[in-house]
Every structure is written in C-alpha cells, then in structure tokens.
Amino acid sequence: MSSYGKDQGMGPSTQRKEAGFDAVMKMALSVSKGLPHDIFWYLDCNSGSGLNETCEGSPLVFLRRALALSRWHIRAEFCDSNSEAILQLRSNVQRIQPWLDDWQLRYYICDNSDFLPRVAEKIRQTERNPEYAFGLLLSDANSQSQGYPRFALRDFATEFRRIDLLIHFNISMQAMVDGAKKSGQTGFKQWLTPRELMAELPRPYWWVRNPSAGGAGIQRFITLYGHSWDRGHKGRFADFYSTDSPAGEKILNCYTGFKDGENLLPGFGGGNT
Numbered sequence: 001m002s003s004y005g006k007d008q009g010m011g012p013s014t015q016r017k018e019a020g021f022d023a024v025m026k027m028a029l030s031v032s033k034g035l036p037h038d039i040f041w042y043l044d045c046n047s048g049s050g051l052n053e054t055c056e057g058s059p060l061v062f063l064r065r066a067l068a069l070s071r072w073h074i075r076a077e078f079c080d081s082n083s084e085a086i087l088q089l090r091s092n093v094q095r096i097q098p099w100l101d102d103w104q105l106r107y108y109i110c111d112n113s114d115f116l117p118r119v120a121e122k123i124r125q126t127e128r129n130p131e132y133a134f135g136l137l138l139s140d141a142n143s144q145s146q147g148y149p150r151f152a153l154r155d156f157a158t159e160f161r162r163i164d165l166l167i168h169f170n171i172s173m174q175a176m177v178d179g180a181k182k183s184g185q186t187g188f189k190q191w192l193t194p195r196e197l198m199a200e201l202p203r204p205y206w207w208v209r210n211p212s213a214g215g216a217g218i219q220r221f222i223t224l225y226g227h228s229w230d231r232g233h234k235g236r237f238a239d240f241y242s243t244d245s246p247a248g249e250k251i252l253n254c255y256t257g258f259k260d261g262e263n264l265l266p267g268f269g270g271g272n273t
C-alpha cells in the first residue's frame, strides 16, 4: 500500500457517505441544467485520491454524476494537502473521464485555506458577474482540526452565495469537544457545533443528514448541505432533513447524547439508511 491511505478516512460508512454526496451533487447539477452554457463550479477541498477501499471518492462521484446528467460545462477544482493523493487522483480521473478538456480540471496540492482564495480569484477572472457564479463546494475533512478551512470558507461562501455548501462533519469528535468544554477545559475555541458552523456561513436553507452508524472505535458523521434559494424541496431526500423540520432539529440537538453502537434516531430512519 502506498503511503497515502489512512488520511482518507476509509470506514464502513464510506459508501453511505458517497451516496449522500451523490444525492446532493445530482440535485445541484440538475438545478443548473436549465442553463447549460453557464459554468458549474465544483470545488473539492479535501479531494483525496478519488478511490476508497470500497468505493469511488468524491471527485469521481461528482464527475460521474456530471457525465450522467450530460453537464459538460463544468470546472472542477480539486485540492488535497497530500501530494500523493493528488498524483493518484490525476490518474484515477484520467481513467474515467474522456469527455472533459484538461483545462476544465485543476489540481492543487496545498492547504485548502490557500486553495479557496485561489479559486475565488479564478472565478473573478472567468465570470462576467462573479457574484452569480454557481456550483457546489465540498468540505470533507476528517475533523475540524484536520483540514476544515474555517475562515477561508466563510469568506468564500460570503462572496459566492450561489455556490452551494456540502460539509461532512465529525460528530463523535464534536461530542468529545463539547464534553471537554463543559468540564471547563480550554483550547477548543476554534471548534464549532454544527449550528455555530452553519451560522457562520450565509446560506438561508440548510439540510442535515441522519448520522452514520457507530460502533467500537468508529467515528460518526453528519452531512450539512446549505444553499441560497428555495428549491421547493420538502420533506426528506437521501436521508437529509431540513434543519427546520422536527427530524432535522432532533439531529442537531441530540448528536452528543448517544453512545457508540446505539441507533441515533430510531423512528427517523436510523443511522444506516
């Protein structure tokens, strides 16, 4: 095995995670399809190599979905701080996509806090009305202390409000941090609860996905999806709930209250769907 791998966070919930990403990608790409000549920007802040142990990773999931929807006019910007991940990603992308031009795909080996201002500048140079640029940004950090570009993301999300936000969020780690804060420990100032994190990012519509299943030593995640205008979606999609709904509120209120192995939200689809 190559030296890259452990940071990709592979686990039993990876397939489910990618299916959740795919559902949001499909929605975001479909909404934009009525405007086929406009660019769809896809920013992957923690791209990984494109391949997990059991399934493809977010860059390939996105490209396959764009292909399935015949969405040609995309710009995909992939970032990972691990150079080997990006090296592998390039060849994995080349293998599956014969339809995009090279200039539509860009790879960055850097911290994603540097990546976001670079893509912002590219959008300003490319778009006639940059504030109307649309697309999707994915943040798939292992935790808030491992690759979540808090301030760069806040600035980017504030400037480009039509770019949707998809954020994978480690609730196991957050539960520990919340506990440590409650007991008076210091040093966790930069850690945000899901509600605090959403409040920093100007998107009026938010969805939260039912948490992934737990188990001994397994970290649990929720996925947050924010967008700027009402799409008319009601109810649940792919296990995502509006944060205003009873199920959405319950997920956001209760994430710290369940032990590993427990089904987090019985009656709301559990953690495995």
Ligand SMILES: C[S@@+](CC[C@H](N)C(=O)[O-])C[C@H]1O[C@@H](n2cnc3c(N)ncnc32)[C@H](O)[C@@H]1O
Residues within 6 Å of the ligand: 007, 008, 009, 045, 046, 047, 048, 049, 050, 051, 052, 056, 057, 058, 059, 079, 080, 081, 082, 085, 110, 111, 112, 113, 140, 141, 142, 146, 147, 148
């Ligand atoms: C959970 S993995 C990403 C998995 C990928 N999105 C997928 O769906 O297969 C997290 C990735 O974040 C990368 N990473 C960690 N810190 C980073 C940073 N500061 N900037 C950019 N990437 C970072 C790691 O190298 C790792 O590849």
